Amino acid sequence: MEAVQVFDGGRPAVGHLVRLRALRGALRGSEYAWALAFLVPYIAVFFAFVIYPVSYGLWMGSKPSLYATLMNDPTYWTSIVNTALYLGIAVNLKMVCALLLSGFFMRPGWWIKALLMIYVLPWAIPSMPAFISIHWFFNGDYGFLNDLLYDLFGINGPAWLDSRWLALGTMITSYIWKWMPFWTVILLAGRMAIPSEIHEAAKIDGATGVRGFIHITFPMLANLYFVCTLLSTIFTVGDFNTAYFVTGGGPAFSTYVLATLGIRDAFDLSQPRLGVAAVITALPVVIPLVYLLMRKLKTAQVQL
Amino acid sequence: MTTLSRRSVLRGAGGLATAGTLALPHIANAAATTASVWFTQGFIPSEDTALRKMVADYEKQSGNKIDLSIVPYAPLRQKEVSAVTSGVVPDVMEDADFSFTPLNAWEDRLLDVSDVIETQKSQFSEIVLVGRRLFNKVTKQRSYYGVPMKVASVTFHIWKSLVEKAGYKVSDIPNTWDAYIDFFLPMQAKLRAKGMRHLYAMGLEVSTLGVDPLNTFYSYMIAYGGKGLVTPDGQLHTGDPQVKEAVIKTLTRFSKLYKGGHVPPGCVNWNDADNNNSFHAKQIINDFNGSMSIELAVIDNKEEYADNITHGLPNGNDGKPLPAQIGEFGAVIPKGAKNVALGKEFLKYAIQPTVLNEYLKGGLGRWAIPYPSVIKSDPFWLHSGDPHRLAYITETMVGPGIPLYEAYSPAAAQVDAEHVFQVAFSDIINNGMTPEAAANKAFKRAEVIFAQYPLPQS
Numbered sequence: 043m044e045a046v047q048v049f050d051g052g053r054p055a056v057g058h059l060v061r062l063r064a065l066r067g068a069l070r071g072s073e074y075a076w077a078l079a080f081l082v083p084y085i086a087v088f089f090a091f092v093i094y095p096v097s098y099g100l101w102m103g104s105k106p107s108l109y110a111t112l113m114n115d116p117t118y119w120t121s122i123v124n125t126a127l128y129l130g131i132a133v134n135l136k137m138v139c140a141l142l143l144s145g146f147f148m149r150p151g152w153w154i155k156a157l158l159m160i161y162v163l164p165w166a167i168p169s170m171p172a173f174i175s176i177h178w179f180f181n182g183d184y185g186f187l188n189d190l191l192y193d194l195f196g197i198n199g200p201a202w203l204d205s206r207w208l209a210l211g212t213m214i215t216s217y218i219w220k221w222m223p224f225w226t227v228i229l230l231a232g233r234m235a236i237p238s239e240i241h242e243a244a245k246i247d248g249a250t251g252v253r254g255f256i257h258i259t260f261p262m263l264a265n266l267y268f269v270c271t272l273l274s275t276i277f278t279v280g281d282f283n284t285a286y287f288v289t290g291g292g293p294a295f296s297t298y299v300l301a302t303l304g305i306r307d308a309f310d311l312s313q314p315r316l317g318v319a320a321v322i323t324a325l326p327v328v329i330p331l332v333y334l335l336m337r338k339l340k341t342a343q344v345q346l
Numbered sequence: 347m348t349t350l351s352r353r354s355v356l357r358g359a360g361g362l363a364t365a366g367t368l369a370l371p372h373i374a375n376a377a378a379t380t381a382s383v384w385f386t387q388g389f390i391p392s393e394d395t396a397l398r399k400m401v402a403d404y405e406k407q408s409g410n411k412i413d414l415s416i417v418p419y420a421p422l423r424q425k426e427v428s429a430v431t432s433g434v435v436p437d438v439m440e441d442a443d444f445s446f447t448p449l450n451a452w453e454d455r456l457l458d459v460s461d462v463i464e465t466q467k468s469q470f471s472e473i474v475l476v477g478r479r480l481f482n483k484v485t486k487q488r489s490y491y492g493v494p495m496k497v498a499s500v501t502f503h504i505w506k507s508l509v510e511k512a513g514y515k516v517s518d519i520p521n522t523w524d525a526y527i528d529f530f531l532p533m534q535a536k537l538r539a540k541g542m543r544h545l546y547a548m549g550l551e552v553s554t555l556g557v558d559p560l561n562t563f564y565s566y567m568i569a570y571g572g573k574g575l576v577t578p579d580g581q582l583h584t585g586d587p588q589v590k591e592a593v594i595k596t597l598t599r600f601s602k603l604y605k606g607g608h609v610p611p612g613c614v615n616w617n618d619a620d621n622n623n624s625f626h627a628k629q630i631i632n633d634f635n636g637s638m639s640i641e642l643a644v645i646d647n648k649e650e651y652a653d654n655i656t657h658g659l660p661n662g663n664d665g666k667p668l669p670a671q672i673g674e675f676g677a678v679i680p681k682g683a684k685n686v687a688l689g690k691e692f693l694k695y696a697i698q699p700t701v702l703n704e705y706l707k708g709g710l711g712r713w714a715i716p717y718p719s720v721i722k723s724d725p726f727w728l729h730s731g732d733p734h735r736l737a738y739i740t741e742t743m744v745g746p747g748i749p750l751y752e753a754y755s756p757a758a759a760q761v762d763a764e765h766v767f768q769v770a771f772s773d774i775i776n777n778g779m780t781p782e783a784a785a786n787k788a789f790k791r792a793e794v795i796f797a798q799y800p801l802p803q804s
Contacts, residue, residue: 050598080760116791146442180614181612183544183609183612183624183629184627192543201611203615204611204612205614206548206615206776225448290555291554292553292555292614292615293554293614293773294553294554294614294768294769294772294773294776295551295554295765295769296776308427309423309424310423311760312427312445312446312450313451313456315431316428
């Protein structure tokens with residue numbers, strides 16, 4: 043007993059037991075073993091699929107010389123500019139349009155609901171076949187769009203994928219087409235959660251139409267909109283499919299984003315560490331976004 | 347009589363344990379009966395059938411088992427890079443492009459397979475042996491890091507019916523480089539006037555994807571006198587005025603063909619299959635493509651097969667024969683392979699002239715066998731009456747040839763992996779650079795890359 047009493051720098055054994063109890067969550071005897079048995083698989087999965095891959099990735103990209111190589115690669119800088127444009131334009135345009143369209147889909151009527159069903163189809167279909175189809179749709183030589191333009195108006199459409207800015211525009215358009223429905227539905231759900239009494243009271247005070255949107259709807263949706271935009275930005279940093287399947291990074295690497303550059307460096311150049319390093323350079327943007335998101339998610343009430 | 351002391355017993359036991367530890371893997375390897383082997387999927391089904399037959403024959407003869415994976419070209423490349431990076435590797439794998447083996451030999455990730463090569467060394471063509479004798483930065487010397495199994499070169503492919511529809515005769519096609527290309531250009535307008543809106547004179551691989559754009563660029567560059575861009579000692583010669591002129595001429599030629607509307611605008615984004623597709627869709631009259639993949643895709647369509655013409659390289663503008671760049675594919679054994687002995691035994695079997703010949707003939711000759719003696723002795727290759735095969739094999743195995751630049755230096759493999767000269771073309775088309783400025787920019791990039799792969803000057 044004496045030995046226990048001097049445990050932990052001489053503090054009394056009672057204090058130690060209390061702390062141990064607190065650590066065990068006030069569990070007793072076999073409860074502790076059961077709790078541990080339930081917990082261990084989750085911890086193992088967490089280590090196997092989160093801690094290990096992330097640590098391995100960071101280890102792969104840990105050599106400073108990799109970053110020197112990246113800085114000397116002109117395609118890296120093109121990819122940085124493209125990623126910034128892609129995030130800045132595509133995400134925000136998509137979210138603004140989704141916000142506006144969610145208002146449209148709030149309107150009553152069976153045909154609005156039917157239209158909503160059709161509208162969400164691009165989101166529902168798998169990305170890869172959708173983007174491959176878009177690639178062929180926009181093919182300047184024999185794509186559907188240019189054939190249609192020729193048949194209807196007798197004009198030869200532009201080579202949508204063969205110059206950097208047109209290809210980047212096509213990529214952004216395809217991204218918005220694919221993902222806007224999802225965020226529209228999310229914002230629609232947010233709108234539906236606003237109590238109708240607030241709108242009715244505002245109407246009595248004369249806040250209808252655009253004024254109602256500015257003074258009632260948007261302030262009540264602002265927090266949700268901001269969280270959605272943050273989430274979407276984080277998703278989009280890692281979006282590989284759109285760039286890879288719509289433009290293939292072409293012409294001449296001019297539409298690469300960081301996600302596709304990482305794959306190119308890893309496999310086409312046979313330098314997996316360089317590929318990981320390319321993706322790691324996105325972390326200074328992603329980590330603050332995740333931090334901001336976590337802080338926002340703590341907000342439990344509507345921000346009026 | 348020797349007395350056993352405590353120390354000598356301990357020393358003996360330690361020695362035995364060390365020897366046992368070192369010897370065990372080799373004993374295990376020798377006794378292994380299964381090897382995992384990765385190969386590229388063929389362009390036509392008969393290639394895969396022939397490969398499976400070769401493997402089955404080996405299994406029957408040896409009693410061993412080959413765990414064969416046939417993987418499409420692009421995923422195989424990714425699988426192989428992942429394998430050599432992680433160390434979880436098969437026993438044998440076919441290299442999936444021209445850069446993989448030189449770059450990984452340099453990084454000391456592949457096993458020396460000189461003993462495999464040695465079994466047929468007298469059979470292999472010299473170009474092929476040069477192509478697989480690669481530099482390792484750890485051992486600081488060259489050795490054989492790949493077992494060549496198939497070779498290819500790039501030839502022209504023409505729709506005879508389109509040439510005639512445009513009012514020209516195939517027999518009038520000139521036999522010097524620029525005149526050859528120019529011959530097809532006026533046909534475009536004539537065929538468009540007949541309602542073929544999407545028709546272009548030439549197919550031109552100028553994108554930054556795959557190996558076809560590399561073959562195309564270097565063939566033009568060599569035709570314009572730039573063969574010495576990289577020399578067999580692995581040195582880059584961007585300062586050579588003749589090389590510089592050839593690169594500028596090539597870029598100028600490409601940009602004129604592109605800006606003049608003689609090639610499909612989408613060719614800036616073509617992958618290795620897209621020029622084949624464009625040719626088969628009769629969107630282009632003439633295409634420049636490696637191997638016999640174009641012809642073999644229509645071999646069951648007698649009419650189209652006969653309507654195709656395969657032409658080897660014309661002469662240079664000075665009338666002298668041009669060397670073709672000969673690319674070879676084959677097998678490598680990655681470091682960390684568990685059953686090296688069995689993998690090597692399988693490869694020794696596979697490269698026996700009769701076995702390899704049967705395999706490649708089974709693939710309808712899309713790839714040439716790298717054995718000149720077999721090319722001469724087996725009528726399949728040069729005397730079967732097939733005009734396509736005759737033209738292709740003559741260029742690949744009979745005419746003048748040089749290895750790919752990747753053989754000379756891993757830096758060349760890196761230059762190609764980055765598609766440095768294809769980016770130069772894009773700089774002209776998309777960024778408004780002059781061919782000279784674009785060439786200078788590409789040279790600077792190539793010099794930076796070559797500095798990262800220093801080779802001894804000898």
